[in-house]
Amino acid sequence: MLTVTCPYCGINADESELSPGGEAHLKRFGPGSTDADFEQYLFGRQNPRGVHFERWRHAYGCGKWFHAARCTVTLEVFGTYAAQTYEPPQDIKDAITAKRPDWVWEALS
Amino acid sequence: MKRYSAFAIAKQAMSHHLGWERAWRSPEPKKKYDVVIVGAGGHGLATAYYLGKNFGIKNVAIIEKGWLGGGNTGRNTTIIRSNYLQDPSAAIYEKARSLYETLSQDLNYNIMFSPRGVIMLAQTQAEIRGYQRTAHANALQGVPTEWIGPRRVKELCPIMNIDGPRYPVLGGLWQARGGTARHDAVAWGYARACSDMGMDIIQQCEVKGVRSEGGTVRAVETTKGVIECDKLGIVVAGHSSVLADMAGFKLPIESVALQALVSEPIKPAMDVVVMANTVHGYLSQSDKGEMVIGGGTDGYNNYTQRGSFHHVEETVRALVETFPMLSRLKMLRQWGGIVDMTGDRSAIISKTPLGNCFVNCGWGTGGFKAIPGSGWAMAELVAKGEPGPLAEAFTMDRFRRGQFIDESVAAGVAH
Ligand SMILES: Cc1cc2nc3c(=O)[nH]c(=O)nc-3n(C[C@H](O)[C@H](O)[C@H](O)COP(=O)(O)OP(=O)(O)OC[C@H]3O[C@@H](n4cnc5c(N)ncnc54)[C@H](O)[C@@H]3O)c2cc1C
Ligand SMILES: [Zn+2]
Numbered sequence: 127m128l129t130v131t132c133p134y135c136g137i138n139a140d141e142s143e144l145s146p147g148g149e150a151h152l153k154r155f156g157p158g159s160t161d162a163d164f165e166q167y168l169f170g171r172q173n174p175r176g177v178h179f180e181r182w183r184h185a186y187g188c189g190k191w192f193h194a195a196r197c198t199v200t201l202e203v204f205g206t207y208a209a210q211t212y213e214p215p216q217d218i219k220d221a222i223t224a225k226r227p228d229w230v231w232e233a234l235s
Numbered sequence: 236m237k238r239y240s241a242f243a244i245a246k247q248a249m250s251h252h253l254g255w256e257r258a259w260r261s262p263e264p265k266k267k268y269d270v271v272i273v274g275a276g277g278h279g280l281a282t283a284y285y286l287g288k289n290f291g292i293k294n295v296a297i298i299e300k301g302w303l304g305g306g307n308t309g310r311n312t313t314i315i316r317s318n319y320l321q322d323p324s325a326a327i328y329e330k331a332r333s334l335y336e337t338l339s340q341d342l343n344y345n346i347m348f349s350p351r352g353v354i355m356l357a358q359t360q361a362e363i364r365g366y367q368r369t370a371h372a373n374a375l376q377g378v379p380t381e382w383i384g385p386r387r388v389k390e391l392c393p394i395m396n397i398d399g400p401r402y403p404v405l406g407g408l409w410q411a412r413g414g415t416a417r418h419d420a421v422a423w424g425y426a427r428a429c430s431d432m433g434m435d436i437i438q439q440c441e442v443k444g445v446r447s448e449g450g451t452v453r454a455v456e457t458t459k460g461v462i463e464c465d466k467l468g469i470v471v472a473g474h475s476s477v478l479a480d481m482a483g484f485k486l487p488i489e490s491v492a493l494q495a496l497v498s499e500p501i502k503p504a505m506d507v508v509v510m511a512n513t514v515h516g517y518l519s520q521s522d523k524g525e526m527v528i529g530g531g532t533d534g535y536n537n538y539t540q541r542g543s544f545h546h547v548e549e550t551v552r553a554l555v556e557t558f559p560m561l562s563r564l565k566m567l568r569q570w571g572g573i574v575d576m577t578g579d580r581s582a583i584i585s586k587t588p589l590g591n592c593f594v595n596c597g598w599g600t601g602g603f604k605a606i607p608g609s610g611w612a613m614a615e616l617v618a619k620g621e622p623g624p625l626a627e628a629f630t631m632d633r634f635r636r637g638q639f640i641d642e643s644v645a646a647g648v649a650h
Contacts, residue, residue: 127543127544127545128535128543140545141535141543141545142543142545145534146533146534146535148489149489149536161635161636162635165487165634165635166485168578168634169487169577169578169634170485170486170487171476171485171486171487171488171489172476173476173486173488173489173490173536174476174536175474175476175477175538178536180535180536196535198490198536198537198538198539199538199539200539201537201539201541
């Protein structure tokens with residue numbers, strides 16, 4: 127079973143204790159944006175085979191939303207971090223490059 | 236190609252069955268093809284088959300990174316039905332279902348199509364309303380389905396407990412002409428027919444890159460070298476985002492794991508397919524006697540063909556109330572496939588930003604039943620460069636225009 131550590135309460139939670147919340151760091155577009163931007167915000171997804179950033183909620187625990195960096199091929203979790211950020215903090219990026227030297231952070235559109 | 240027949244079996248029996256020829260060739264790739272199809276699942280193979288059969292385009296290669304039919308086509312629970320709510324879905328799934336009826340004859344390959352009937356159970360008031368609405372829609376679409384009451388459900392499937400405490404059976408949507416088919420045989424039958432037309436099925440060959448020039452695809456880079464093509468069809472289900480990335484565009488797709496499991500084989504216990512969408516479980520009995528059980532998808536992106544164990548437990552737990560006899564069965568095997576989910580839970584058969592590149596994906600949890608119809612529609616798109624009537628609603632720009640084919644509510648767990 128996938129286990130993910132909640133950065134708020136520190137519990138190493140089983141996935142059955144968590145609710146997945148989809149791709150993280152999406153740039154939000156609303157009224158006044160172009161149709162193409164709005165479409166990409168709603169439906170366009172990176173869906174990478176490899177390093178993925180995603181939102182999770184510790185639903186059956188402290189209830190907080192947070193972010194996780196995870197590999198979709200090995201299911202390895204590189205780290206978790208607070209929800210209130212537009213991109214992963216440096217220590218998470220470092221943890222990923224330590225294991226995936228070819229990986230580079232690309233700001234998501 | 237030597238045709239399969241009762242006579243051929245008798246003749247081969249005389250020589251200890253040593254004279255059968257290989258069902259398909261395994262050639263090395265040529266330098267260039269008119270059409271390259273990436274992905275030898277059911278949809279890719281059917282696309283190639285109808286390109287040859289309906290449009291006479293036979294200089295075709297189907298490139299597969301593993302073995303043909305080894306993706307979701309060989310991993311699904313083989314439910315075939317066409318009782319969808321929206322008109323574009325009903326049209327393409329009904330086309331597929333009707334092609335399935337004669338596919339064994341068409342391919343000269345027994346795909347074991349078994350139109351045993353499919354019940355979709357209503358276990359909540361909302362489902363009663365939803366399925367009655369679907370039955371009316373199906374009547375207008377010319378797809379024969381019927382709303383039936385709980386007593387008829389029990390008659391059709393006596394092993395069912397219709398008075399469960401939490402989710403009693405309140406009725407169901409019955410499609411008598413739905414059923415199952417042998418999934419491997421569908422892939423193998425199409426492959427044999429494609430090979431017979433002179434098409435090259437190249438297995439163990441992964442596409443690693445797409446070469447394009449000024450908005451036109453020239454070639455694909457593979458583990459067996461560069462293969463040039465005039466047209467490219469991308470039909471790779473769970474890997475669609477990866478291929479789209481190579482080609483330089485983005486798809487509204489997320490890849491997640493969907494699992495199934497089978498019990499030990501038992502004597503015949505049910506001769507219909509039952510889907511229980513409220514509890515996310517579905518059930519049929521295979522010809523070998525195993526109870527074939529499918530569940531819901533995981534909620535997170537995954538490329539591992541392995542799903543979460545607690546989903547297996549949830550599925551079985553939910554089904555046991557309605558099928559108490561399951562509680563006494565041992566489960567034999569469990570496996571997963573990576574399914575391609577779109578925002579509206581309907582497929583994409585579409586042109587792409589590259590003029591001669593076409594994509595067929597997004598069948599998600601329910602594309603086995605669509606294989607013949609999808610191949611038919613995709614072949615037309617690839618051959619003519621424009622979608623025909625079956626495919627036109629499934630373009631990928633529908634997400635920009637807001638013209639969804641919204642089956643996510645209608646079908647619950649679509650399969
Ligand atoms: C557990 C489970 C149960 C299901 N139950 C049902 C059901 O009951 N009824 C129903 O209708 N549908 C069901 N489905 C859905 C159905 O299986 C799929 O929609 C359908 O099989 C998709 O077929 P495909 O040909 O598009 O994909 P696939 O069969 O997955 O074929 C795609 C192929 O592309 C290949 N490929 C990927 N990347 C590359 C590359 N870079 N280079 C070369 N080749 C590549 C893959 O190896 C694969 O063989 C189920 C799916 C699962 C997983
Ligand atoms: Zn917590």
